[in-house]
Amino acid sequence: MENKEIKKKSGTAGFLNGLFRRQIFIPIAALLALALFNLIMDPSFFRVNLDYSSTGSLVLSGNLITILDYGSELAILAIGMTLVTAASGGQDISVGAAVAISGSVIFRVLCGTNSRPDTLRTPIFVAFLVSCVVAMIFGAFNGVLVAYFKIQPMVATLILYTAGRSIAAWINNNELPIISEPSFGYFGGFIPGVPIPTPFFIAVACMVIIALVLRFTNLGLYTQSVGINENSSRLNGLNPTFIKFLSFVILGLCVAVVGLIKVSRFSTINYSVVAKDIEMDAILAVALGGNALSGGKFNMAASILGAYVIQFLTTTLYKYKVQSDALPAYKAVVVILLVVLSAPAVRNYLSGLWKKLKAGQKVKEVA
Amino acid sequence: MASSNKSSSAGGGFSDKMKNMTDTNLLLTITIVVFFAMYIGAILFQGKGFLKPQTFFNILNANAALIIVSCGMSIVMITGGIDISVGGVTALVSMCCAVYLDYKGGNVFVSLLIALSIGLAFGAVQGFLVAYLDIQPFIVTLAGMFFARGMTTIVNSNPFNVQNEAFVALKNTRIVVPGMGSVNKLGKYVNAYVEIGVIVAIIIVVLFFCILRWSKLGRKFYAVGGNSQSALMLGINVRKTKFLSHLICGLLAGIGGYVYFLHVGSGAPSHASGMEMNAIASSIIGGTMLTGGVGNIIGTFFGVLSLSTIQNIVSSAGFEEAWWTGITIAAMLCLFLVVQSIVMARKKRALKVKVD
Numbered sequence: 268m269e270n271k272e273i274k275k276k277s278g279t280a281g282f283l284n285g286l287f288r289r290q291i292f293i294p295i296a297a298l299l300a301l302a303l304f305n306l307i308m309d310p311s312f313f314r315v316n317l318d319y320s321s322t323g324s325l326v327l328s329g330n331l332i333t334i335l336d337y338g339s340e341l342a343i344l345a346i347g348m349t350l351v352t353a354a355s356g357g358q359d360i361s362v363g364a365a366v367a368i369s370g371s372v373i374f375r376v377l378c379g380t381n382s383r384p385d386t387l388r389t390p391i392f393v394a395f396l397v398s399c400v401v402a403m404i405f406g407a408f409n410g411v412l413v414a415y416f417k418i419q420p421m422v423a424t425l426i427l428y429t430a431g432r433s434i435a436a437w438i439n440n441n442e443l444p445i446i447s448e449p450s451f452g453y454f455g456g457f458i459p460g461v462p463i464p465t466p467f468f469i470a471v472a473c474m475v476i477i478a479l480v481l482r483f484t485n486l487g488l489y490t491q492s493v494g495i496n497e498n499s500s501r502l503n504g505l506n507p508t509f510i511k512f513l514s515f516v517i518l519g520l521c522v523a524v525v526g527l528i529k530v531s532r533f534s535t536i537n538y539s540v541v542a543k544d545i546e547m548d549a550i551l552a553v554a555l556g557g558n559a560l561s562g563g564k565f566n567m568a569a570s571i572l573g574a575y576v577i578q579f580l581t582t583t584l585y586k587y588k589v590q591s592d593a594l595p596a597y598k599a600v601v602v603i604l605l606v607v608l609s610a611p612a613v614r615n616y617l618s619g620l621w622k623k624l625k626a627g628q629k630v631k632e633v634a
Numbered sequence: 635m636a637s638s639n640k641s642s643s644a645g646g647g648f649s650d651k652m653k654n655m656t657d658t659n660l661l662l663t664i665t666i667v668v669f670f671a672m673y674i675g676a677i678l679f680q681g682k683g684f685l686k687p688q689t690f691f692n693i694l695n696a697n698a699a700l701i702i703v704s705c706g707m708s709i710v711m712i713t714g715g716i717d718i719s720v721g722g723v724t725a726l727v728s729m730c731c732a733v734y735l736d737y738k739g740g741n742v743f744v745s746l747l748i749a750l751s752i753g754l755a756f757g758a759v760q761g762f763l764v765a766y767l768d769i770q771p772f773i774v775t776l777a778g779m780f781f782a783r784g785m786t787t788i789v790n791s792n793p794f795n796v797q798n799e800a801f802v803a804l805k806n807t808r809i810v811v812p813g814m815g816s817v818n819k820l821g822k823y824v825n826a827y828v829e830i831g832v833i834v835a836i837i838i839v840v841l842f843f844c845i846l847r848w849s850k851l852g853r854k855f856y857a858v859g860g861n862s863q864s865a866l867m868l869g870i871n872v873r874k875t876k877f878l879s880h881l882i883c884g885l886l887a888g889i890g891g892y893v894y895f896l897h898v899g900s901g902a903p904s905h906a907s908g909m910e911m912n913a914i915a916s917s918i919i920g921g922t923m924l925t926g927g928v929g930n931i932i933g934t935f936f937g938v939l940s941l942s943t944i945q946n947i948v949s950s951a952g953f954e955e956a957w958w959t960g961i962t963i964a965a966m967l968c969l970f971l972v973v974q975s976i977v978m979a980r981k982k983r984a985l986k987v988k989v990d
Contacts, residue, residue, distance in 0.1 A: 433957030596784020
C-alpha cells in the first residue's frame with residue numbers, strides 16, 4: 268500500500284524518470300531535437316509531394332521520403348551490427364567494402380562477362396542468393412578471425428575493409444556493368460503502383476524476421492550473455508566462439524540485402540564509391556541507440572530507430588549544402604559526443620553532480 | 635626478460651633457444667628472416683632490378699612517411715591501444731600545409747609547426763578520451779579518422795601541387811649515399827640518393843628504439859600493455875602512460891604527414907588513403923602484438939620494408955592493376971595475424987606444461 272502511494276505521488280515526474288531511463292529515449296530525443304531544429308529553420312523540410320516519376324507512376328517524394336528510403340539500408344545494417352557489437356564487443360568496419368563485393372557478385376551473376384547485357388542470364392532472385400552466400404562467406408571469414416583466432420574485431424575486419432573494394436573490382440574485371448532491365452530497379456526504387464520506396468518494405472521484412480528470431484529463439488539472450496561475460500557463459504554451457512561467429516554471418520546476410528538495394532538504385536556499380544562510409548553510419552546507429560559499444564546488452568528497436576535518426580541528420584546536413592565528402596567530419600563530432608556522454612567516467616561525474624544539486628535543493632527546502 | 639635471456643644462452647640446441655626467446659625477440663626474428671628471404675627471392679626470380687642499391691633506396695624514399703607513422707602506431711599498440719586516425723591526419727597535414735604555403739604564401743618553418751601542432755592536437759584529444767574517459771581506442775580514433783578526412787575536404791576539396799620555391803627546393807634536396815651508385819644504360823655513373831624524409835625516419839627509428847629499450851618511459855609502455863592491472867600495482871600511472879603513447883603517436887603522425895607532404899609535394903583529400911591499414915600491417919608484421927606488451931621499433935622498420943618489397947614484387951611480376959596491392963597487403967596482414975595467434979597459443983601451452 269505504501270509503495271503504491273509513493274508511486275502515485277511521483278506521478279508525472281515518475282513517468283518522465285522512467286522514460287529517461289529507457290534506452291530508446293536517446294534516439295527519440297535525438298529525433299525530436301533534429302525535427303525541432305528543422306521545424307524552426309525551415310518548415311518546408313517536412314513537405315511531402317505526390318508526383319509522377321520519370322517512369323510515369325505516382326510516387327511520393329520529399330525529404331522525409333528520402334530519410335525513409337536511405338535510412339532503411341542503414342536500418343538493415345544496424346540489425347547485424349547490433350548483434351556483432353553485442354556479441355564481440357567490437358564493430359565490423361568492413362560492411363561498406365562487403366556491400367561493394369555483394370553488389371559486384373550480383374552483376375557478375377546477372378551479366379556474366381558482358382557488361383551491357385540485353386537480357387539477364389539468370390533470374391534476379393538467383394543472383395541475390397549467390398550474393399547472400401558470398402557475403403556470408405566473407406562474414407564467416409571475419410567471424411573466424413574474431414572468434415577462433417581471437418583477433419580484435421575491428422582489426423580483423425580492417426583486412427576486408429582494405430581489400431574489399433579491390434576484390435569487388437576484381438570480381439567484375441574492373442568493368443562497370445549496366446543493367447537496363449527495368450525490374451532490376453524495383454528493389455532500390457519504386458514498384459509500379461506503390462508510392463512508397465521499396466527499401467522501406469525490405470527493411471520492414473528484415474525487422475519482422477529479426478523480431479521473430481529474437482522472440483522465439485535464444486539468440487538474443489545468448490548473444491548478450493556472451494557479450495557480458497564470455498567465460499561465465501562458457502561455464503554455463505554456451506559456445507561463445509560459435510555465437511560470435513554466427514553474429515558475423517548474420518551481418519553478412521544483412522550486407523547482401525543492402526548490396527542488392529544499393530546496386531538496384533542505379534542499376535550500375537562504382538566500386539570505390541558504393542556504400543562509402545556506411546560503416547561509420549552503421550556504428551553510429553548502434554551507438555545512438557544507446558547500446559554499449561563494448562558489448563553486452565542491446566536493444567534492437569533503439570538501434571533501428573537510431574539508423575533512421577542518422578539518415579535524418581545526413582539529410583539535414585545535405586539540405587544545408589554540406590559537401591558529401593565533408594559529412595564524416597560532422598558525424599565524427601556526433602560520435603565523439605555520444606561516446607563521451609556514455610563513458611562511465613563522465614556518467615559517474617554527471618550523476619554525482621545531479622545528486623549534489625538535489626541534495627542542495629533538499630537542504631534549501633528544510634531551511 | 636633478463637632471466638629468460640640467461641636461460642637461452644645456457645640451454646643448448648636451436649629449439650631450446652626458440653622456446654626461451656622472449657616474445658619480442660621471437661617475432662622480430664621471424665620478421666627479419668621474412669624480409670631477407672623475400673628480398674633474396676626477388677633478386678633471384680625478378681632479375682637485376684632488385685640488385686641495384688637504388689631500388690632499395692627508392693623503397694625507403696617512398697615509405698619514409700610510413701616508417702615514421704608506423705613507429706607511432708607501434709608505440710600505441712605496445713600499450714594495448716590502436717590509432718587508425720594516422721592516415722587521415724597525414725592527409726589533413728599535407729592539405730593544410732599545401733594551402734598555407736601556396737595560397738597564404740607562408741614560409742616552410744611555420745608550415746612544419748602547423749604539421750606538428752595538428753598531430754599533437756589529434757594525439758592529445760584522442761589520448762585524453764582513451765586514457766582518462768576509458769573509451770575504446772578504436773571508436774575514438776575511427777571518429778578521428780573520419781573527422782580528419784572530412785576536415786581535409788572542408789579545408790580544400792581540390793588536389794593541387796605546391797609551387798612555393800623554398801618548399802620545392804627542400805622537396806628536391808637529394809642526399810647522395812657514397813659508394814652505392816650504379817652504372818646506368820648509357821654507361822654513366824649515377825649516384826644513389828635518399829630524400830630528407832629518409833634521414834628523419836632513420837633518426838626517429840633509432841630514437842624511439844632507444845627510448846623503448848632503455849628509458850623509464852619505454853618500460854612503462856611495455857608494462858602497461860602487458861598487464862595494466864599489475865602495472866597499476868607497480869605504481870605506474872597507467873592513464874598518463876596511455877595518454878603519452880597517443881600523444882607520441884599523434885606527434886609522429888604529424889611529422890610523418892609532413893614527410894609525406896615533402897615526398898608528394900601536393901595536397902589532396904585522397905592522399906594517404908589506406909595508410910592507417912599499412913601502418914597497422916607493418917607494425918603487426920614487425921612483431922608488435924595487438925594485445926599489447928610485445929613489440930619492437932626495429933621490427934616495425936623491417937615490417938614496412940617487407941610490406942613495400944612485396945608490393946614491388948607484385949607490381950613488377952605483372953599484376954599491375956591497382957587492386958592487387960590492396961589484396962596482397964590484406965593477405966599478408968591476415969597471414970601474420972594468424973601466425974601471431976598460433977605462436978602465442980603454442981607458447982601459452984608450453985608455459986602451462988612447464989608450470990605443471
